[in-house]
Amino acid sequence: MESKYLTTRMVAEAIGTSASHVRRLIYAGLLRAIRIGKRTWRISRVELERFISSNESPEKGNENE
Numbered sequence: 001m002e003s004k005y006l007t008t009r010m011v012a013e014a015i016g017t018s019a020s021h022v023r024r025l026i027y028a029g030l031l032r033a034i035r036i037g038k039r040t041w042r043i044s045r046v047e048l049e050r051f052i053s054s055n056e057s058p059e060k061g062n063e064n065e
Contacts, residue, residue, distance in 0.1 A: 005034070005042035014048060025051075 008019040011031075015022075025031040026041055031051050033041040 005044055006048060008033075008041050008043070011043050011048055015052065 006014075008022040008026075012019045012022045022031065022043075023039070023041065026033045026043075031043060032047045033043045035041055
């Protein structure tokens with residue numbers, strides 16, 4: 001059974017960055033997470049999907065519009 005929550009490392013792999021960058025996104029309020037320890041966070045799959053969809057870059061080729 002897949003977990004409903006992801007680690008910072010799992011999120012980092014999904015968005016192509018580092019776990020420390022994911023923590024910076026959390027601290028900045030750009031990625032919602034649940035703190036379960038001093039530096040331990042869990043991010044819901046739904047929140048990851050929201051973050052990805054809200055941070056998608058516009059399609060290439062639309063710069064001249």
